Amino acid sequence: MFTSDLSETFERARRDLADLVKLQSVSAQGRQLPETADAVTVLLEAEGFTVKRYEGQVAPVLIAEAGQGARTVLLYNHYDVQPETPLELWDSPPFELTERAGRLYGRGASDDKGELISRLGALRALKASCDGELPFRVRWLIEGEEEIGSPSLARIVREHADELRADFCWWEFGTIDPAGRPVLYAGLKGILCLELRARVAQSDLHSQFGAVVDNPLYQLARALSSMRDEQGRVTIEGFHDDVRPASEADLGAVSRIPDESSALQETYGITGFLGNASGAEFYRRLALEPVLNINGVHGGYGDAGSKTVLPATAFAKLDFRLVPDQSPSRVAQLVREHLARIGLADVEVVELESHEEPARSDLTHPLVQLAVATARDVYGAEPVLHPSSGGSGPMHPFIEYLGMPVVAMGIGNLGGRVHAPNENIRLEDFQNGIRFGAEFFRRLAQY
Amino acid sequence: MFTSDLSETFERARRDLADLVKLQSVSAQGRQLPETADAVTVLLEAEGFTVKRYEGQVAPVLIAEAGQGARTVLLYNHYDVQPETPLELWDSPPFELTERAGRLYGRGASDDKGELISRLGALRALKASCDGELPFRVRWLIEGEEEIGSPSLARIVREHADELRADFCWWEFGTIDPAGRPVLYAGLKGILCLELRARVAQSDLHSQFGAVVDNPLYQLARALSSMRDEQGRVTIEGFHDDVRPASEADLGAVSRIPDESSALQETYGITGFLGNASGAEFYRRLALEPVLNINGVHGGYGDAGSKTVLPATAFAKLDFRLVPDQSPSRVAQLVREHLARIGLADVEVVELESHEEPARSDLTHPLVQLAVATARDVYGAEPVLHPSSGGSGPMHPFIEYLGMPVVAMGIGNLGGRVHAPNENIRLEDFQNGIRFGAEFFRRLAQY
Structure with missing residues (x-):
């Protein structure tokens, strides 16, 4: 010493x-x-x-x-x-x-x-x-x-x-x-920040036209809900192909991390954790699992009360947290392929500046x-x-x-x-x- | 005369x-x-x-x-x-x-x-x-x-x-x-305007916690994408039970409406119609089909570039256009039951002021x-x-x-x-x- x-x-x-x-x-x-x-x-x-x-x-x-x-x-x-x-x-x-x-x-x-x-x-x-x-x-x-x-x-x-x-x-x-x-x-973790942009018209429409015109917020809802499941697991085809399996040492390490999940829950008033994770599983997800998080979605009316409008456009901002050996550019490509596969090829995918392996x-x-x-x-x-x-x-x-x-x-x-x-x-x-x-x-x- | x-x-x-x-x-x-x-x-x-x-x-x-x-x-x-x-x-x-x-x-x-x-x-x-x-x-x-x-x-x-x-x-x-x-x-048509409110925490979180904390915008995406299909047809259980079938006279009338769908498309720069509808089918949907339209979704970051945040809350505003013999209050109830059925009972459903039979x-x-x-x-x-x-x-x-x-x-x-x-x-x-x-x-x- x-x-x-x-x-x-x-x-x-x-x-x-x-x-x-x-x-x-x-x-x-x-x-x-x-x-x-x-x-x-x-x-x-x-x-x-x-x-x-x-x-x-x-x-x-x-x-x-x-x-x-x-x-x-x-x-x-x-x-x-x-x-x-x-x-x-x-x-x-x-x-x-x-x-x-x-x-x-x-x-x-x-x-x-x-x-x-x-x-x-x-x-x-x-x-x-x-x-x-x-x-x-x-x-x-x-x-x-x-x-x-x-x-x-x-x-x-x-x-x-x-x-x-x-x-x-x-x-x-x-x-x-x-x-x-x-x-x-x-x-x-690596990071890939994307913006998804949906457009159905050049200007907003009276909402009665929702009977015949698609809705950009519905397109985004379909895109986002199809890319992960309720447990937070990403469901984009090929997304997990490059994930290096956690080593025994990695799993051992997360199992030894003192469980402070309930302190985090209290500090932020979190309603609950995905899959009720705590302890080793909580830290395994945090350290070793890739994640799709939605940073923001905006489109259409947002003030008090109602406005019967069908918005022309909407956007969503996402960040993927990646683990070895995933690559941000490969994931961006998989997102594009996924959207095309589910019929949303018109939703534009823009790669934002954050981009880390x-x-x-x-x-x-x-x-x-x-x-x-x-x-x-x-x-x-x-x-x-x-x-x-x-x-x-x-x-x-x-x-x-x-x-x-x-x-x-x-x-x-x-x-x-x-x-x-x-x-x-x-x-x-x-x-x-x-x-x-x-x-x-x-x-x-x-x- | x-x-x-x-x-x-x-x-x-x-x-x-x-x-x-x-x-x-x-x-x-x-x-x-x-x-x-x-x-x-x-x-x-x-x-x-x-x-x-x-x-x-x-x-x-x-x-x-x-x-x-x-x-x-x-x-x-x-x-x-x-x-x-x-x-x-x-x-x-x-x-x-x-x-x-x-x-x-x-x-x-x-x-x-x-x-x-x-x-x-x-x-x-x-x-x-x-x-x-x-x-x-x-x-x-x-x-x-x-x-x-x-x-x-x-x-x-x-x-x-x-x-x-x-x-x-x-x-x-x-x-x-x-x-x-x-x-x-x-x-x-009748109308029912709803606001869906999702909350996962009392304050925003660093987006790394997306690995363990659910996302309110994902919850809304799942709710919205589960309530209609790509063709715009509402998929909420029981929603169509009270729909009075269109009469022959109704169907005959929509088939005689001059087709101005392409003029509408041009005026608003609409990218395309649901199911490529035109003519009688276009007007049948507009006049005789109930609709779920999304007026707005807002939550999280919306300015330029990226912000790696997991928002605590998000909301969506919807309007349903209803046909005889649907009732707005019955549909609001069906929406609540639907959300409970898919595990989103915590998403709050607020009925806004517009409400017409x-x-x-x-x-x-x-x-x-x-x-x-x-x-x-x-x-x-x-x-x-x-x-x-x-x-x-x-x-x-x-x-x-x-x-x-x-x-x-x-x-x-x-x-x-x-x-x-x-x-x-x-x-x-x-x-x-x-x-x-x-x-x-x-x-x-x-x-």
């Missing part, structure tokens, strides 16, 4: 984080992105990193490298943040790191500047205990477009694969749960196990390992293209208000994150 | 119409309703009518009577109009009857003040040719709430049945088509035939007789409760912009309407 006194490291990391939070690096609005990339570069170079800078779509991407050794670890973080609005809901200025009751508040305090700085602190601590030399090679990919869907990332990974190869990739995000258990994720690490990989064991030892609690998050992100090129296991683990907390006003981390999680990182790097170097 | 010189009657009717159009009797806004009822009363009393006035929900209802004879005819009209907005789209002031290119423009010029005055003119013309005495009894029900759904009408009919009984009821509305053919309707006259009734024959002779063109409009209205108590045949025939035209800016009638149709009325009354008195 990494037992050095880290109080000085903690103080310095906190000052670094305060400096970084000051920079308003809102990628959705293109604010202060090169300036923030500069500030991160200064921090990295001060620790001996060589930093290369590549142009992304709206923000620079940094690829940094430091240290020497038999093992190489790749870190993935981002320096951009979500917009700070609505301002009036913040209890302290969003771009001023502020301590209250054991928490540090500020935009990016958790997502992802806090995590970035905690890892920098961990590297400093380890280096200090190794006579100023890192005993392994660390590569660090830090982008500024994560909050807008990482539009440049897959290309950067392809073009700079040689600068990114490693034995293991430590992904951004992750929480410490209310029971003090670190929560890790070894994969992300799914990825999941092999949980039996020794370095995945090393991360879990280190977390267990540092936090003194049994880690919660999800084979995959139910959410999506750009993890695929790392696992499938660079061929390394990827695990997300971080310093968030369930009340961390990520993406919302009063984003925060607990000071204790920040410090434990630095200690975990130092210990994990130490073990990795010796592995 | 009624051959008197009617030029003086035409002039006087036009002045009466101009006076009536000046009154802004917008029932939706409660404007000048008693004043307009007063003005109509003055006009009727000047022709020897006894006028009784009853209070409706927002406007007086007039029941007037004049004349003596073996036959009694009931007229149904209304003195209220639709709102005049948007004002800027009118080419002349909405409440000032204005002639342009052979047409009279103004709110209510067609619907329904023009029709009311044309009937008054017809009575005057006939009376003048009969030494000042009407040779039959005419009863006239004139309400001021038609444009807001006639909320008092069924009650008034029930409470004053003895003052309303007649051999025949001449209903408001009807057009002269572009080929000069008078278009008559011998029935109206269906009604259809016997086309073989001699007085229906008399109206058609008179129209044929006066207009010199083969009348188009629809067994029922595809639309709905409060005709049911007249046919089913008072037990008389009802036929709608009027002075409208397809470009008449009823309910819209620049509402108008053709001067020729106004005058022909007066002539038709005089001849029809003459024949009716002698029948």
Whole structure:
């Protein structure tokens, strides 16, 4: 265990984080992105990193490298943040790191500047205990477009694969749960967002013509109800063909996740779960099953009372959450074929911008196990390992293209208000994150 | 044929119409309703009518009577109009009857003040040719709430049945088509407007939870797609049990309606008709088949791009168009039973305010035939007789409760912009309407 006194490291990391939070690096609005990339570069170079800078779509991407050794670890973080609005809901200025009751508040305090700085602190601590030399090679990919869907990332990974190869990739995000258990994720689902557009006429009609004219909302209802069943299982022909069966390790992992389904149910006032799932089945669906969700349907009259209209058009927005080895473009094609098969070829299928391939690490990989064991030892609690998050992100090129296991683990907390006003981390999680990182790097170097 | 010189009657009717159009009797806004009822009363009393006035929900209802004879005819009209907005789209002031290119423009010029005055003119013309005495009894029900759904009408009919009984009821509305053919309707469909409300949680969720939480838009899609088929036929159990089979006369009538389906298709840019219906089948569906139409569905995200949300709630608005002997309240009950049967009992069914029973006259009734024959002779063109409009209205108590045949025939035209800016009638149709009325009354008195 990494037992050095880290109080000085903690103080310095906190000052670094305060400096970084000051920079308003809102990628959705293109604010202060090169300036923030500069500030991160200064921090990295001060620790001996060589930093290369590549142009992304709206923000620079940094690829940094430091240290020497038999093992190489790749870190993935981002320096951009979500917009700070609505301002009036913040209890302290969003771009001023502020301590209250054991928490540090500020935009990016958790997502992802806090995590970035905690890892920098961990590297400093380890280096200090190794006579100023890192005993392994660390590569660090830090982008500024994560909050807008990482539009440049897959290309950067392809073009700079040689600068990114490693034995293991430590992904951004992750929480410490209310029971003090670190929560890790070894994969992300893929995503495909579609819009279905139905049209039956050029202008709205009196609803009496429903006797002879089809209804675009009925067409969408038929399309949507034919694509999944009451249990939520997708019923599009060929959809499951590419689904990689869950491994025994995956199924074992979901069965060990503490069941918090009833807390979720209470928090959101959920009327019930599909198939009354709870426990292992609940987490199996969340982590390992592909999903068709409907984000919105709109068409025709929506105000009070009735209006006897037959709308000319209507649209539906969907997202598919995909699992290995499904592919978003293949699924889009299957949706088109499905609609044609049921006589709805005229319903237009538009692929929206979100489009991620799914990825999941092999949980039996020794370095995945090393991360879990280190977390267990540092936090003194049994880690919660999800084979995959139910959410999506750009993890695929790392696992499938660079061929390394990827695990997300971080310093968030369930009340961390990520993406919302009063984003925060607990000071204790920040410090434990630095200690975990130092210990994990130490073990990795010796592995 | 009624051959008197009617030029003086035409002039006087036009002045009466101009006076009536000046009154802004917008029932939706409660404007000048008693004043307009007063003005109509003055006009009727000047022709020897006894006028009784009853209070409706927002406007007086007039029941007037004049004349003596073996036959009694009931007229149904209304003195209220639709709102005049948007004002800027009118080419002349909405409440000032204005002639342009052979047409009279103004709110209510067609619907329904023009029709009311044309009937008054017809009575005057006939009376003048009969030494000042009407040779039959005419009863006239004139309400001021038609444009807001006639909320008092069924009650008034029930409470004053003895003052309303007649051999025949001449209903408001009807057009002269572009080929000069008078278009008559011998029935109206019933209507039931429902809202379906689905809820799966108290607040929206991240869409990853679609793996374990049902989707309100999927529930609505399943409900809607299960209630009708691709041909538009309603598939709710028991829905067709009360449908009175179309008579031979009904089927014969729809087969004689000139096929204007392709004109409709072109006007509205309709992509195609259900079952490729045209001709007799097109009009059979429009007049004689019950329909489920979807007026609107709304829930979740509706702006540009994608938002990965699982909405907590969604709603759908529907209207059923019903045929004899279906009943709106029975259909609402069948919808609830249907949803329970398919496991969607939690979807709330709310009955909206529109609620009309269906009604259809016997086309073989001699007085229906008399109206058609008179129209044929006066207009010199083969009348188009629809067994029922595809639309709905409060005709049911007249046919089913008072037990008389009802036929709608009027002075409208397809470009008449009823309910819209620049509402108008053709001067020729106004005058022909007066002539038709005089001849029809003459024949009716002698029948």
